[in-house]
Amino acid sequence: MGTAGKVIKCKAAIAWEANKPVSVEEVEVAPPKAREVRVKIVATGICRTDDHVLKGSLPNINYPVIPGHEGAGIVESIGEGVTCVKPGDKVIPLCLPQCGECSSCLNPDTNCCLKTHLYESQNLMPDNTSRFTCKGQRIYHFLWISTFSEYTVMPDSAIAKIDDDAPLDKVCLFGCGFSTGYGAAINTAKVKPGSTCAVFGLGGVGLSVVMGCKSAGAARIIGIDINKNKFVKAKELGATECIDPQDLKKPVQEVLVEMTDHGVDYSFEVIGRVDTMTAALESCHMGSGTCVMVGTPPAGSRISFDPMLLFTGRTWKGSFIGGWKTKDSIPKLVSGYMEKKFNPDVLITHTLPFEKISEGFELLCSGKSIRSILLF
Numbered sequence: 521m522g523t524a525g526k527v528i529k530c531k532a533a534i535a536w537e538a539n540k541p542v543s544v545e546e547v548e549v550a551p552p553k554a555r556e557v558r559v560k561i562v563a564t565g566i567c568r569t570d571d572h573v574l575k576g577s578l579p580n581i582n583y584p585v586i587p588g589h590e591g592a593g594i595v596e597s598i599g600e601g602v603t604c605v606k607p608g609d610k611v612i613p614l615c616l617p618q619c620g621e622c623s624s625c626l627n628p629d630t631n632c633c634l635k636t637h638l639y640e641s642q643n644l645m646p647d648n649t650s651r652f653t654c655k656g657q658r659i660y661h662f663l664w665i666s667t668f669s670e671y672t673v674m675p676d677s678a679i680a681k682i683d684d685d686a687p688l689d690k691v692c693l694f695g696c697g698f699s700t701g702y703g704a705a706i707n708t709a710k711v712k713p714g715s716t717c718a719v720f721g722l723g724g725v726g727l728s729v730v731m732g733c734k735s736a737g738a739a740r741i742i743g744i745d746i747n748k749n750k751f752v753k754a755k756e757l758g759a760t761e762c763i764d765p766q767d768l769k770k771p772v773q774e775v776l777v778e779m780t781d782h783g784v785d786y787s788f789e790v791i792g793r794v795d796t797m798t799a800a801l802e803s804c805h806m807g808s809g810t811c812v813m814v815g816t817p818p819a820g821s822r823i824s825f826d827p828m829l830l831f832t833g834r835t836w837k838g839s840f841i842g843g844w845k846t847k848d849s850i851p852k853l854v855s856g857y858m859e860k861k862f863n864p865d866v867l868i869t870h871t872l873p874f875e876k877i878s879e880g881f882e883l884l885c886s887g888k889s890i891r892s893i894l895l896f
């Protein structure tokens with residue numbers, strides 16, 4: 521390709537500092553170094569985690585940064601030693617890498633590769649340099665993949681080749697939202713047929729949890745949200761009941777325990793607040809209930825809870841990108857989509873040109889969208 525080995529100028533959205541909207545700028549994207557890949561992003565979703573970056577509530581982010589982590593695109597060029605993809609391949613960048621070599625990657629029971637940002641910063645490429653500049657200034661990467669740039673560079677451990685026929689404007693959701701929620705239900709909780717589930721937060725990720733619970737055969741799926749507009753889609757996707765905690769005279773966890781003969785079998789926190797994390801734990805059945813934390817805890821937060829809740833046999837777990845070993849699993853999930861095994865398209869409420877990214881964040885923050893997809 522004509523651009524291989526050259527710097528590419530393109531559009532990207534930069535968060536210059538926390539608590540400011542992103543601005544669309546022209547950036548320079550350097551060619552990939554050894555074991556790196558440069559990708560032309562075609563479509564990217566906006567996940568709440570990107571909004572956490574804008575608000576400064578995600579740990580260890582350096583500014584200015586190009587956020588975005590729910591993208592799909594086409595390989596433009598590869599650096600020396602890359603064998604897993606070639607120019608022209610359709611790919612999904614992985615916000616959780618799978619290096620294949622660390623103790624987590626070698627352990628079949630976890631997907632938490634030690635190259636994750638939550639363990640080791642991914643604000644720069646592995647050689648500690650950035651591939652992005654804007655107005656002469658170095659711009660940081662986000663989770664190694666920065667999908668809010670038309671061209672972006674990532675290590676080859678953070679990319680997965682997908683089906684040649686996959687529609688990139690839809691399957692970008694497999695990069696985060698859908699895979700995270702669906703996997704939290706089927707991999708992390710291992711929801712059993714006939715069980716009762718409660719899902720706190722019915723955004724793009726929470727609704728994907730609802731889909732996972734439904735496909736696992738849950739008999740009752742109770743959706744909880746303070747925005748009643750989310751209930752219609754939740755019911756369409758399998759929620760059997762929906763509750764707005766603001767309508768209740770008692771805490772929602774007490775109501776759930778009463779509604780379900782001493783508590784639910786599985787609860788999921790998909791908001792990212794410490795009060796709802798403990799409420800979700802408290803709504804589980806003694807002895808057997810499992811609570812899964814999916815929402816991202818605010819940086820530096822601490823939880824205080826009654827240890828008797830765990831002493832009496834409840835299980836509290838976290839789920840990171842749905843427990844999937846990403847490089848192995850995301851291509852299979854995309855194939856499942858192509859075979860119509862599940863349909864996250866229903867989560868896409870808005871499709872916008874990339875320049876309207878700030879409108880996409882406003883739609884998310886005002887509760888009007890589930891997922892907005894930005895097209896380059």
Ligand code: PAD
Nearest residue numbers: 568569721723724725745746747791792814815816840841
């Ligand atoms: P979203 O903002 O689309 O959905 C959150 C939902 O929670 C909205 O519908 C809100 O109305 C609702 N809500 C807010 N406050 C309350 C409350 N007090 N009680 C009940 N409902 C409430 O976000 P999303 O679905 O994109 O992401 C949800 C969380 O999951 C967020 O914290 C994000 O950072 C996290 C996430 N985690 C992973 C992971 O790997 N664990 C991956 C992707 C996203």
Ligand code: ZN
Nearest residue numbers: 567569696697
């Ligand atoms: Zn996300």
Ligand code: ZN
Nearest residue numbers: 619622625633
């Ligand atoms: Zn690893």
